[in-house]
Amino acid sequence: MTFMKSLLAAAAATVALGAQAQALPASATLGTLVVVPANGEVVHANDQVTVTLAIEEQDKGKAAAASRVNQKMNQGVAIVKKADPQAVLKTQGYYTYAVYPETAPLPPGVAAKPRVPTGWRVGQYLQVTTTNLAALPKTVSAAQGVLTLNRLNFGLAPATVRKLDDQRIAAAYKNLNERVAAIAGAMGRNVNDAVIDTIDFEGSGNYAQRANVAGARAMSADAMAYGGSQVAEPSFEAGETTLNMGLVAKIKFK
Numbered sequence: 001m002t003f004m005k006s007l008l009a010a011a012a013a014t015v016a017l018g019a020q021a022q023a024l025p026a027s028a029t030l031g032t033l034v035v036v037p038a039n040g041e042v043v044h045a046n047d048q049v050t051v052t053l054a055i056e057e058q059d060k061g062k063a064a065a066a067s068r069v070n071q072k073m074n075q076g077v078a079i080v081k082k083a084d085p086q087a088v089l090k091t092q093g094y095y096t097y098a099v100y101p102e103t104a105p106l107p108p109g110v111a112a113k114p115r116v117p118t119g120w121r122v123g124q125y126l127q128v129t130t131t132n133l134a135a136l137p138k139t140v141s142a143a144q145g146v147l148t149l150n151r152l153n154f155g156l157a158p159a160t161v162r163k164l165d166d167q168r169i170a171a172a173y174k175n176l177n178e179r180v181a182a183i184a185g186a187m188g189r190n191v192n193d194a195v196i197d198t199i200d201f202e203g204s205g206n207y208a209q210r211a212n213v214a215g216a217r218a219m220s221a222d223a224m225a226y227g228g229s230q231v232a233e234p235s236f237e238a239g240e241t242t243l244n245m246g247l248v249a250k251i252k253f254k
Contacts, residue, residue: 029187032253033197036179040171040245042164046154046238048131051140053080053147056123058099065122066096073124076147080128083139087130094124125150131157137233144231154238161243168245169201176249189253197250 055072059065077089098117106112126147130136140149156164176199184191 029189029253032187034183034251034253035248036176036183036251037246037248038172038176038179039247040168040173040175042167042171042243042245043240044156044160044164044243045240046156047133047160048129048155048157049133049136049236049238050153050155051128051130051136051143052150052152053126053128053143054123054150055126055147056121058119058121060119062096062120062122065120069122069124072146073126076126076143079142079146080126080139083142084128084130084132084135086132087128087139090127090129092125092127096120096122133236133238136236140236141231141233149234152236154236154241156241156243164243165245168243172201172245172247176247180249180251183251184253187253193253195252195254197252199247199249201247202245 053076055069055076057065057068057072059068073091077091080087080089097120099119099121100115101118103115128139128143130139132139143149180194181191184194
């Protein structure tokens with residue numbers, strides 16, 4: 001019986017405190033400073049692709065392997081330029097290393113003999129950046145007659161990102177207004193009493209983390225035989241990219 005009385009008394013005290021919290025006068029929040037994070041999001045179809053093409057040759061002679069790589073890379077560059085004149089090309093990642101035969105583990109105490117390479121492996125990469133997505137299957141197909149397709153990364157062109165910047169700002173500011181209205185309602189205050197003191201876009205004042213560009217789909221393909229043979233056109237889906245804009249605002253209630 002004593003336990004039940006204590007339980008009822010505690011419940012009554014909780015209800016009383018809740019009533020007092022709900023009945024908190026508006027004057028108690030005068031001059032209150034509230035820090036409010038908000039976020040804006042814009043989704044846009046990808047309009048740019050970066051294609052990585054490659055060539056690798058192996059031969060007993062280093063010069064012979066390098067010569068074939070140079071010849072086929074020159075052919076590949078010419079093919080891509082013809083298929084997509086507006087593409088931006090960049091050769092990169094030239095490598096040469098020796099190929100050694102496999103050897104069995106040596107017994108303890110037996111000194112290893114100097115290894116002699118049995119061949120050389122030489123390769124190079126070609127990076128192609130373009131906004132001509134309509135011609136992409138034809139361009140890649142033509143290039144695969146000589147080079148191999150290593151990777152594709154879809155994303156947004158820099159000009160598109162700049163154009164979407166105002167939309168990100170507007171979306172973030174709209175989200176801020178919605179959150180301020182919700183906070184004012186929870187405090188029992190009129191949203192018109194809220195005054196913006198500071199707005200920090202993208203957390204430049206270390207209030208929040210910088211916005212990230214994400215969602216660009218990356219595609220890769222297995223190496224295909226090269227040597228001038230015709231390759232059927234591949235199929236690609238560019239996908240879309242989500243751009244975020246974060247902000248943090250200081251709101252005062254007058």
